[in-house]
Amino acid sequence: MPKNSYIVGLDIGTKKIAAIIGEAGEDGKIEIIGIGTAESRGLRKGVVVNLEATVSAIKKAQEEAELMAGYEIDRAFVGISGAHIKSFNSRGVIAVSGKNREIARDDIKRVIEQSKAVSIPPDREVIHIIPQEFVVDDQDGIKDPLGMSGIKLEVNVHIITSATTSVQNLRTCIGRAGIEVEQIVLNQIAASEATLTHDEMELGVGMIDLGGGTTEIAIFERGSLWYTSIIPIGGDNFTNDIAVGLRTPIPEAEKIKKKFGCVSSTLLDEQETIEVPSVGRGKKERILSRQLLADIIQPRAEEIFRLVDNDIKRMGYEKSLNSGIVLTGGTALLEGLEEVAEEIFDLPVRRGDPAGVGGLVDRVNTPDYATSVGLLLYGYKQWKEKGLSKDRKGSLWARLKEWLKEA
Ligand SMILES: Nc1ncnc2c1ncn2[C@@H]1O[C@H](COP(=O)(O)OP(=O)(O)OP(=O)(O)O)[C@@H](O)[C@H]1O
Ligand SMILES: [Mg+2]
Known part of the structure; x- marks a missing residue:
């Protein structure tokens, strides 16, 4: 095993692309040394639909991370998602x-x-x-x-x-950005790696990653993964509901959601108001109650959790969730989401912030980085267990060892 190795996690999300570079030491820890993000425009519901837009976003995230780390990315653990899984x-x-x-x-x-x-x-x-x-x-x-x-x-x-075509498109984008795919990893496996505890996975837990375009589900019990699924609804649907409901442009709706969004009206003070810009030039801002905003987005949160709950029950895993549910992904930052989930699942619910890494953690300890941090942790585990493909292929000694093992 080489002394130090660099491991890269690349989360190709619907909303953002994140590249994280980690330095793995022999002391059993991985330290984040570079982070890069870029707005994602080439995906729909977790799947690449525009190669060019995706490649340029990957390059942007890559460059930013490389600059911070002083290390050039040559290979990465890449997350995959989409309803085709x-x-x-x-x-x-x-x-x-x-x-x-x-x-x-x-x-x-x-x-x-x-x-x-x-x-x-x-x-x-x-x-x-x-x-x-x-x-x-x-x-x-x-x-x-x-x-x-x-x-x-x-x-x-x-x-x-x-679907072979979806993986192929993903590989093509990564390749065009000059990066080799070390391994394609299911997003849920990565996000779980960063947010779930060993005890939760043993006792039984449901991980729900609420992203921009998708909601990704994973169920663990007795320390193993038993079920995964993907629902093509996410945070963008909340934003659209706000844009339509308040007749405000999408970028404004997104801002309002992040600043004032709450999906549990019981948590709100009736008197609280917000300022909302109107669609069209020259229209004046309006003052609305925050309660009204909650009334618009609460049904969407309930809809998503009902779909997840039905999915879990249909597959017969409802008895497996002894430690409850962990919510992660950017949409998990929405106020009141845990309360709504607790009511629908009738289980304890907590938010999952990524953990288990060192170094520059301040920028990535929020749920929207669960997948990228998880890819790093997944890669680190692979490195400890069998080394990276480059090291394996690279040294004669490593090849000899492989050969002896096989013989
Ligand atoms: N503070 C916040 N409050 C509410 N929603 C938020 C907040 N911050 C981010 N979001 C929402 O989180 C979503 C993005 O989450 P994330 O970065 O996990 O998505 P992604 O991985 O790019 O998408 P996907 O996993 O669906 O492919 C967006 O819909 C964004 O509006
Ligand atoms: Mg995601």
Whole structure:
């Protein structure tokens, strides 16, 4: 393992693109040394629809982060999202082949490979196979079966697939910005990495990332990921509701939302007023009650949470959420959101600010950076477990070690 390594997380969001450069030390910590952001205009609902606009935003975020860090980005862990993502649970079974029926690394590799032997349509590609638990001769709940003895090895996995074209477009944009994709990572996996605690994931928790164009859901239990889904509604819908409801331009509606938005009218003082600019030149500003604003956006928050709640119940995961719900993403900054969520889910709800990194944390300790910080943490974990592809390919010794392992 090299002494120090640089890891980069690249969150290609609907609203903003964020690049974070981290320096991984041997002391078991990763420090943020560079952050760059750019307004995103080339995506719709989490999916790249305009290559050129996306590339130029990536470059802007990249340059800003590079300047701050004094380091040139060559590769990155890149988040992926969109309604085209599908996820399902699968199972693999093999007979243990080795000497004395002792489970070797190769058996583990083989059983995971076997779990993938379900029919995946040619227009889709697998982006993650996440082992949930292993079963050795009917003994379940095993996290790491290496070295155990048994005749039959089974694994339960969560498989995440994506439309090939969407991944390809994402890769093209990253490539054109001169960056190599180290790995494509599902946004929810990254955001969970940054916002959930180990105990929550063990006990059972739902992570909801409310972004600009999407709401991304992940459910964990017994330390593993069991369910993910994406709803194509997000913070931009709140902004549109305000623009229509108050007859004000979108940029103004966005400002009003961030400054005065509250989705729980019970939290408001009836007398509170706000100033709202009108559409059209020469029109005067109006004074409105903050209560009216809440009346406009509260139904949207309720709608999103009802959709999530129905989704969770339809899949039968409502009993899994023993630690409740964690809300993250930029829209989680909306006042009163936790209260509305608690009412609809009838569960404890908290806001998830990204944690677990050092260095320049002041700029990224808000929920809109959960995915980018999470990509960094995910990358850091990969680096500790198997190094980065460059290091693996790069040194002869690393290649030799790989070769010896395989032999
Ligand atoms: N203080 C705030 N109050 C309310 N909403 C906010 C606040 N700050 C940001 N937002 C909203 O958060 C959303 C952006 O969140 P985020 O940066 O997580 O999105 P994204 O990752 O770009 O989008 P997506 O995940 O949907 O692709 C926008 O709709 C923005 O209006
Ligand atoms: Mg996002």
